[in-house]
Amino acid sequence: MVGDFFVAVGDVLSSETTYSSGWRLAVALAFVAVGEWIAERAGTINISVEGSMLAGAFASAMGYDASGSVAVGLLIGAAAGLLVGAVQAHFSHNLTANQFVVGLTLNILVLGLASFLNSSLKPETATAHVFEVPGLVEIPLLGPALFGQPWPLYLLYPLIPLAWWLVYRTRWGLEVRAVGENPQAADVSSIDVNARRRQAIYVAGVTSGLGGGYLLLGQVGWFEDAIVGGQGFIAIAAVIFGGWTLRGAMLGCLLFGSANSFRLSLPAVGHPLNSELLSSLPFVLTICVMALFAHRTREPQSLARPFIRGLR
Amino acid sequence: MTATGAAASAGSVRYDRARESATVLGIYLASIAVALMVAALVLFATGGSWTSVLSALLDGSVRGPGRWGTTIGVGIPLLLVALGTIINSRAGLVNLGQEGQLFVGAALGTYVATHIGVGGPGVLFLIMLAGVAGGAIWAGIAAVLRYQRRMPEVLTTLLLVFVAAQAVGYGLKNKNLLLDPTPDQANRNLISERLRPDTRIPRLDWFGNDFPMTAFIALLLAILVTLVLRWTIVGFRLQMLGRGPRTAHRAGVSEARYGGLALVISGAFCGLAGAFMLTGGDFGNYRLTPNYPVNIGWEGLLVALVGRNHPLVVIPVAFVFAALRTGSGFLAATGVDRDITKVVQALLVLALLVPPAILFVRDRRRALAAAAERV
Numbered sequence: 238m239v240g241d242f243f244v245a246v247g248d249v250l251s252s253e254t255t256y257s258s259g260w261r262l263a264v265a266l267a268f269v270a271v272g273e274w275i276a277e278r279a280g281t282i283n284i285s286v287e288g289s290m291l292a293g294a295f296a297s298a299m300g301y302d303a304s305g306s307v308a309v310g311l312l313i314g315a316a317a318g319l320l321v322g323a324v325q326a327h328f329s330h331n332l333t334a335n336q337f338v339v340g341l342t343l344n345i346l347v348l349g350l351a352s353f354l355n356s357s358l359k360p361e362t363a364t365a366h367v368f369e370v371p372g373l374v375e376i377p378l379l380g381p382a383l384f385g386q387p388w389p390l391y392l393l394y395p396l397i398p399l400a401w402w403l404v405y406r407t408r409w410g411l412e413v414r415a416v417g418e419n420p421q422a423a424d425v426s427s428i429d430v431n432a433r434r435r436q437a438i439y440v441a442g443v444t445s446g447l448g449g450g451y452l453l454l455g456q457v458g459w460f461e462d463a464i465v466g467g468q469g470f471i472a473i474a475a476v477i478f479g480g481w482t483l484r485g486a487m488l489g490c491l492l493f494g495s496a497n498s499f500r501l502s503l504p505a506v507g508h509p510l511n512s513e514l515l516s517s518l519p520f521v522l523t524i525c526v527m528a529l530f531a532h533r534t535r536e537p538q539s540l541a542r543p544f545i546r547g548l549r
Numbered sequence: 550m551t552a553t554g555a556a557a558s559a560g561s562v563r564y565d566r567a568r569e570s571a572t573v574l575g576i577y578l579a580s581i582a583v584a585l586m587v588a589a590l591v592l593f594a595t596g597g598s599w600t601s602v603l604s605a606l607l608d609g610s611v612r613g614p615g616r617w618g619t620t621i622g623v624g625i626p627l628l629l630v631a632l633g634t635i636i637n638s639r640a641g642l643v644n645l646g647q648e649g650q651l652f653v654g655a656a657l658g659t660y661v662a663t664h665i666g667v668g669g670p671g672v673l674f675l676i677m678l679a680g681v682a683g684g685a686i687w688a689g690i691a692a693v694l695r696y697q698r699r700m701p702e703v704l705t706t707l708l709l710v711f712v713a714a715q716a717v718g719y720g721l722k723n724k725n726l727l728l729d730p731t732p733d734q735a736n737r738n739l740i741s742e743r744l745r746p747d748t749r750i751p752r753l754d755w756f757g758n759d760f761p762m763t764a765f766i767a768l769l770l771a772i773l774v775t776l777v778l779r780w781t782i783v784g785f786r787l788q789m790l791g792r793g794p795r796t797a798h799r800a801g802v803s804e805a806r807y808g809g810l811a812l813v814i815s816g817a818f819c820g821l822a823g824a825f826m827l828t829g830g831d832f833g834n835y836r837l838t839p840n841y842p843v844n845i846g847w848e849g850l851l852v853a854l855v856g857r858n859h860p861l862v863v864i865p866v867a868f869v870f871a872a873l874r875t876g877s878g879f880l881a882a883t884g885v886d887r888d889i890t891k892v893v894q895a896l897l898v899l900a901l902l903v904p905p906a907i908l909f910v911r912d913r914r915r916a917l918a919a920a921a922e923r924v
Contacts, residue, residue, distance in 0.1 A: 282703070516711075528698045
């Protein structure tokens with residue numbers, strides 16, 4: 238039994254397609270996690286990234302159908318993600334409605350809207366063409382995975398350092414972090430707490446929309462209702478798993494993405510392994526990591542606490 | 550103050566109150582109208598006609614023969630989930646795991662029903678008990694993590710939904726757990742054995758509409774929750790915890806005990822909803838299937854929100870949500886996709902989130918202005 242497992246792992250690890258598919262799945266999560274990481278550093282948890290992602294996927298399908306260009310599709314996808322993020326931001330950090338309730342409702346709304354519109358509009362889509370980075374694609378095993386992919390995947394590579402720079406090296410980032418740690422103190426230093434939180438959620442909306450667009454145009458190629466299927470939640474889990482650091486969040490995405498591709502490629506290699514275990518791995522691992530290292534990770538001190546001036 | 554002055558001021562207070570409630574009502578009506586207009590716009594943009602949609606929804610939910618019985622059957626678990634949600638919301642906790650708690654409850658109920666081998670009312674009661682236990686355990690995990698390891702219950706309950714789906718999915722693949730062991734059963738059908746007829750809930754037949762008897766239990770539970778929250782010490786302490794945790798702490802209300810209790814009760818209600826779905830017959834034909842909760846958990850949460858966390862108000866709301874669900878089955882004839890009802894539901898919830906927030910902001914502004922005047 239245990240021996241079988243290691244044989245299976247060996248078979249999977251020696252095939253190039255595993256790395257490619259693992260990387261592709263991880264990238265979809267990473268798009269979302271980058272934005273959600275910024276939003277959580279601002280002290281918000283928006284579970285509407287799942288909805289943003291789905292809106293991004295559907296809107297990019299519509300955009301591609303209308304224009305025939307992948308770039309336009311992705312742009313419209315990002316705009317749709319931003320729209321969902323904007324609704325979330327204004328409902329929960331302007332109108333003071335409960336952010337989880339708003340997020341959950343938005344997820345249901347987007348799912349209903351996307352499947353309704355999809356059944357009546359039926360956009361025609363295709364995948365973006367593969368672009369092989371000359372030279373780098375020759376690297377054994379990892380080369381094709383990292384540098385021989387549909388081109389929208391490469392958008393992620395500049396996005397990660399950009400997010401890091403934005404949060405750690407700009408005034409805006411400093412204020413976002415301040416708002417996530419101690420909103421009262423930030424407020425008396427004349428930082429508009431809820432405005433920063435809204436802006437952080439806009440960023441999360443845009444990257445989730447891009448993630449959805451990438452999922453559709455870079456990976457799946459057609460729209461289906463289950464295209465996102467909880468990947469937004471997995472990305473949130475990755476941010477928590479990573480202890481609210483960018484490095485950790487990306488590691489979480491890589492781990493959870495590989496677990497997912499493992500699950501998909503095991504039957505092909507011919508080894509029965511518990512696919513339920515692998516599917517629930519992101520969630521179980523995140524809960525375990527949170528429970529075990531709760532005292533060691535530094536979560537934003539006012540995570541998920543709404544800020545209303547004068548109320549504490 | 551003279552007598553006439555007092556009378557006049559009493560009159561103006563009454564006038565102010567009338568105007569105030571008219572404003573509140575106006576804000577609510579306006580936001581609901583906006584939500585319905587957006588839904589109509591979506592429908593219009595795709596070329597559907599809203600009159601035919603409305604008439605199909607009404608046919609499918611109440612007007613058609615035997616339809617309102619079905620709607621009641623669907624409304625029962627929605628009501629139970631909403632009642633559970635009310636308890637944790639009143640205690641100031643957010644439970645997003647109803648879908649998972651319901652699934653675990655239904656699965657444990659199935660396990661008991663298919664392994665016990667005999668039938669009868671006693672076994673039916675055991676199935677209910679297993680459902681309650683399943684939901685309570687699943688919410689209990691989140692409660693333990695909340696009060697032992699200080700993990701936000703929002704995240705743990707949410708994450709446990711996906712774990713529950715996978716765990717039950719695993720059970721549905723194993724013949725000694727949940728999968729139907731009948732030899733001629735096709736291997737690909739991941740469903741449980743059918744419940745024996747004597748472990749099903751009797752169905753009543755009123756004017757050609759049949760629904761399970763559990764409808765009355767659900768109504769009784771709604772009244773019970775109202776009474777407990779209003780008249781008992783436990784209910785008072787739960788709500789104290791929700792309204793002012795610091796006050797509760799100083800008054801000697803243990804946060805871990807009452808918060809944990811609220812979460813576990815909430816989960817128990819969801820588990821019971823799962824057991825009712827299983828034995829009631831309106832879902833899955835007395836068998837457990839993959840994706841068994843079919844969003845009842847999420848929608849029950851929305852019912853509680855729309856009902857403003859009031860255990861009696863949620864009864865009609867649950868019926869309306871159930872009607873949207875059963876009515877959507879009749880939409881195919883109009884050529885409009887049934888998912889439009891999901892859009893309507895979510896838009897309604899969003900619309901009902903706005904007025905309290907607007908009122909809150911307005912009252913704050915007024916209070917601030919009054920304070921500035923006094924200075």
